[in-house]
Amino acid sequence: MARYAMVIDLDRCTGCRACMQACKVENNTPMANFWMYVFRFEEGEYPNTHVWFMPRPCMHCDNAPCAKVCPVGARYKRVDGLVATDWDRCIGCRYCEVACPYGVNYFNWKKPSKNYYLDWQDEDVVQVTGGAVPPYRNPDLDAPYGEEHRRTAGGGRLKGVIEKCTFCVHRVERGLKPACVENCPLFALHFGDLDDPNSTVAQLLRRKPSFRLLEELGTEPRVYYIGGHPPSTESRQIEEVKARV
Amino acid sequence: MATRVEQLPYGIGRFSTRLYLLLAVLLVLVGWGIFAYSREFVEGLAMTGLRNIGTMGGATWGLYVSFVIYFVGVSFAGITMAALIRLFRLDHLRPLSRMAEALTVIALVLAAFTILLDLGQPLRGVINLFRYARPQSPFFGTFTLVISGYLFASLIYLYLDGRRDAALLARQPGPLRGFYRLWAAGYRDTPAERTRHERVSFWLAIAIVPLLVTAHSTLGFVFGIQSGRPGWFSTLQAPGFVVMAGVSGIGLLLVIAAVMRVVLAEREQLHEGIFRWLGTLLLLLILAYLYFMVVEVLTTTYAGHHHEVRISLSLLTGQFAWLFWGAVAALVLAVIVLLLPYLPPGLRARVPATRPRWALVFGAAALVPASLVALQGLNLLTVLSAGARSLLAWLAVALALLCFLLLLPHLSRNVVAAAATAGILVNVAAIGKRLLIVVPSQTHGTLLPYGDGTYTPTWVEVSIVIGLFALGTLLYTLFFKVFPIMEVHAAEEGAQ
Amino acid sequence: MRATLAILMVIVGFALQAVSYFFLAAPWGIPSSPVYSNPRVPFAPALFILGVMLVFLAAVVYELLPDRQAQ
Ligand code: SF4
Numbered sequence: 001m002a003r004y005a006m007v008i009d010l011d012r013c014t015g016c017r018a019c020m021q022a023c024k025v026e027n028n029t030p031m032a033n034f035w036m037y038v039f040r041f042e043e044g045e046y047p048n049t050h051v052w053f054m055p056r057p058c059m060h061c062d063n064a065p066c067a068k069v070c071p072v073g074a075r076y077k078r079v080d081g082l083v084a085t086d087w088d089r090c091i092g093c094r095y096c097e098v099a100c101p102y103g104v105n106y107f108n109w110k111k112p113s114k115n116y117y118l119d120w121q122d123e124d125v126v127q128v129t130g131g132a133v134p135p136y137r138n139p140d141l142d143a144p145y146g147e148e149h150r151r152t153a154g155g156g157r158l159k160g161v162i163e164k165c166t167f168c169v170h171r172v173e174r175g176l177k178p179a180c181v182e183n184c185p186l187f188a189l190h191f192g193d194l195d196d197p198n199s200t201v202a203q204l205l206r207r208k209p210s211f212r213l214l215e216e217l218g219t220e221p222r223v224y225y226i227g228g229h230p231p232s233t234e235s236r237q238i239e240e241v242k243a244r245v
Numbered sequence: 246m247a248t249r250v251e252q253l254p255y256g257i258g259r260f261s262t263r264l265y266l267l268l269a270v271l272l273v274l275v276g277w278g279i280f281a282y283s284r285e286f287v288e289g290l291a292m293t294g295l296r297n298i299g300t301m302g303g304a305t306w307g308l309y310v311s312f313v314i315y316f317v318g319v320s321f322a323g324i325t326m327a328a329l330i331r332l333f334r335l336d337h338l339r340p341l342s343r344m345a346e347a348l349t350v351i352a353l354v355l356a357a358f359t360i361l362l363d364l365g366q367p368l369r370g371v372i373n374l375f376r377y378a379r380p381q382s383p384f385f386g387t388f389t390l391v392i393s394g395y396l397f398a399s400l401i402y403l404y405l406d407g408r409r410d411a412a413l414l415a416r417q418p419g420p421l422r423g424f425y426r427l428w429a430a431g432y433r434d435t436p437a438e439r440t441r442h443e444r445v446s447f448w449l450a451i452a453i454v455p456l457l458v459t460a461h462s463t464l465g466f467v468f469g470i471q472s473g474r475p476g477w478f479s480t481l482q483a484p485g486f487v488v489m490a491g492v493s494g495i496g497l498l499l500v501i502a503a504v505m506r507v508v509l510a511e512r513e514q515l516h517e518g519i520f521r522w523l524g525t526l527l528l529l530l531i532l533a534y535l536y537f538m539v540v541e542v543l544t545t546t547y548a549g550h551h552h553e554v555r556i557s558l559s560l561l562t563g564q565f566a567w568l569f570w571g572a573v574a575a576l577v578l579a580v581i582v583l584l585l586p587y588l589p590p591g592l593r594a595r596v597p598a599t600r601p602r603w604a605l606v607f608g609a610a611a612l613v614p615a616s617l618v619a620l621q622g623l624n625l626l627t628v629l630s631a632g633a634r635s636l637l638a639w640l641a642v643a644l645a646l647l648c649f650l651l652l653l654p655h656l657s658r659n660v661v662a663a664a665a666t667a668g669i670l671v672n673v674a675a676i677g678k679r680l681l682i683v684v685p686s687q688t689h690g691t692l693l694p695y696g697d698g699t700y701t702p703t704w705v706e707v708s709i710v711i712g713l714f715a716l717g718t719l720l721y722t723l724f725f726k727v728f729p730i731m732e733v734h735a736a737e738e739g740a741q
Numbered sequence: 742m743r744a745t746l747a748i749l750m751v752i753v754g755f756a757l758q759a760v761s762y763f764f765l766a767a768p769w770g771i772p773s774s775p776v777y778s779n780p781r782v783p784f785a786p787a788l789f790i791l792g793v794m795l796v797f798l799a800a801v802v803y804e805l806l807p808d809r810q811a812q
């Protein structure tokens with residue numbers, strides 16, 4: 001079985017947020033939900049300041065606190081390391097969200113259809129699309145995935161369930177890379193199988209020193225950062241995203 | 246004579262106009278709560294003030310979860326009192342035991358409702374919890390032990406304990422006779438049955454105590470074992486929970502007992518000794534809790550990680566300071582009130598007599614600016630400037646303090662009123678402290694630098710919570726209109 | 742007879758709790774596969790609750806069981 005992981009090169013990231021955009025398009029996430037989010041940090045005192053950027057997907061922890069606390073097993077760990085959310089089972093208690101130290105979970109506060117950027121039922125939209133499924137609605141998301149055949153790719157979400165980054169399980173199972181990785185213009189994001197010594201991620205981790213976020217908590221994240229350093233109390237966000245629904 | 250015989254004890258079945266009025270008001274409040282919930286059910290939790298932790302800068306657990314803890318806390322104290330009265334043969338407190346049992350049952354029903362209100366998919370929740378619940382999740386204990394097991398156990402306790410009274414009441418004709426017969430289930434009050442009941446209730450009390458500890462610990466674990474949330478990951482969480490549960494539950498029991506004493510005019514049964522005894526217990530528990538609190542605040546501010554310090558500071562001087570210090574003030578005032586009975590008699594004689602009426606006028610006056618400020622806090626009325634708002638808030642505080650000071654001389658002469666006042670104060674403090682456990686660790690406790698968040702409950706949450714309290718009061722009132730609130734006394738038995 | 746039945750119910754209740762908690766519900770351990778998210782027997786949590794209820798129902802049975810000698 002594969003052991004998937006992501007490697008993020010902080011020296012390469014320019015904070016363009018193309019990955020955030022790619023994720024939104026690929027996974028049709030509702031407004032104000034950022035499965036992938038890029039921090040823009042500033043450090044130091046004028047004139048010795050330094051700006052840097054840190055993408056933050058779900059860490060797909062090996063010792064995932066969110067999967068431990070889920071009362072009904074809607075959040076679970078797959079054998080290949082992906083942490084999946086079963087939209088058909090989640091009862092919306094949001095315990096995974098308070099247990100996750102990384103703040104990557106997003107709850108569906110409203111009906112998703114009321115919360116998309118484009119209202120598919122809107123008259124103008126219907127006129128343009130002729131009632132056909134618009135191209136920006138990804139049909140792959142609705143299928144069940146994995147040996148366990150559970151709907152974990154983002155389709156079928158409804159109000160009152162939780163969601164988060166899936167590592168694009170619908171792409172990974174087809175042998176593709178996650179949308180954010182494919183769309184990064186600077187090749188700052190890498191994805192692959194740690195068990196395969198020739199994969200980019202394995203090679204990068206062999207060659208360069210790496211760290212993981214909040215390693216001291218023992219969550220064993222599957223997202224590795226190379227170059228740069230972890231954020232500290234000195235890191236101030238340049239602009240905080242406080243998008244609310 | 247005939248009517249005298251047919252009258253059931255403790256005002257059962259007697260509905261006065263005032264009672265109807267009370268019931269109507271409660272029904273309206275419950276209806277309003279149901280309406281508010283229908284909004285939430287249709288539109289989703291977007292109707293509440295809850296939002297995601299992280300980029301959305303909110304708290305994902307808020308008022309509802311705080312009230313789950315509060316209700317469960319109240320229920321623990323209720324059944325504990327009943328069990329303690331049985332185990333340690335505290336016979337002078339005996340009249341309280343049925344009140345405590347009913348309090349437990351109703352508080353647990355409310356807690357179950359509140360959990361369902363908080364779920365994004367409540368209907369799914371009801372099925373999936375029975376179907377999939379995982380022992381590894383701390384919710385397993387909350388759901389199986391606290392809500393199901395505890396509720397069931399206390400219902401059985403209430404049922405078995407009421408059989409004798411039901412049998413006595415079934416002897417008289419009345420519309421509810423069939424109900425009493427059913428409840429009594431063949432109980433004839435023979436000595437053999439009495440000893441058997443004694444034995445069973447003793448063992449039940451013994452069995453409930455370990456259930457109490459396990460169940461309560463699992464509730465503490467919901468917060469205490471989350472290493473990713475500063476402010477929650479603490480060993481003091483569980484003992485703090487237990488003590489605060491005792492404080493709020495005994496406080497509420499005191500309030501209920503005081504109300505019953507006045508309404509039912511049962512001054513001999515609910516004598517002052519009960520209030521003095523329970524008041525002292527409450528006093529000790531508050532002191533223990535204050536000690537825990539000081540220790541916790543000291544450790545987290547002095548030696549804590551900077552994330553812990555951030556939360557402590559938000560409590561002590563920041564966004565939540567008003568709530569924190571308000572809760573502390575309520576606890577301290579409760580201590581003062583509870584100490585009043587220990588005034589030396591000479592000193593008490595010299596306390597000038599004031600009429601409580603004026604205090605009540607000031608108290609009511611304090612409510613006006615307070616509710617104005619609250620409305621603005623809920624974003625329902627935003628015409629006031631920040632300056633006017635803080636002015637109003639201080640005005641409310643000043644009026645409330647005046648009311649309290651005017652009330653003191655009265656309270657120093659009246660143990661019952663003092664105990665009830667302390668009960669109200671500690672419950673206000675308990676609700677405040679529950680909120681302070683739940684919210685700041687989410688808004689100010691993110692380990693990645695997301696920045697501070699905010700959480701303000703909306704009218705939906707507030708209306709639902711008020712509706713829940715109304716529902717609880719309604720159930721309590723109705724229960725004691727069909728069943729005796731205290732054990733039917735041997736003397737009354739003879740008279741009838 | 743009365744006591745035996747009650748004690749039996751308590752024992753069965755506790756046994757049911759233990760069995761459903763440790764063997765029928767989802768396994769303990771660090772979740773590393775979907776196995777940890779599913780109960781091994783469907784509705785195992787309901788069985789656990791049934792166990793809790795049995796234990797306390799024993800009290801009712803003990804009190805309510807009609808006395809044969811008395812009749
Ligand atoms: S980052 Fe959070 S949501 Fe993702 S696996 Fe880890 S604990 Fe779960």
Ligand code: SF4
Pocket residue numbers: 069070071072073074075085089090091092093094095096097161162
């Ligand atoms: S919100 Fe859903 S996925 Fe998260 S812990 Fe609750 S049931 Fe599990």
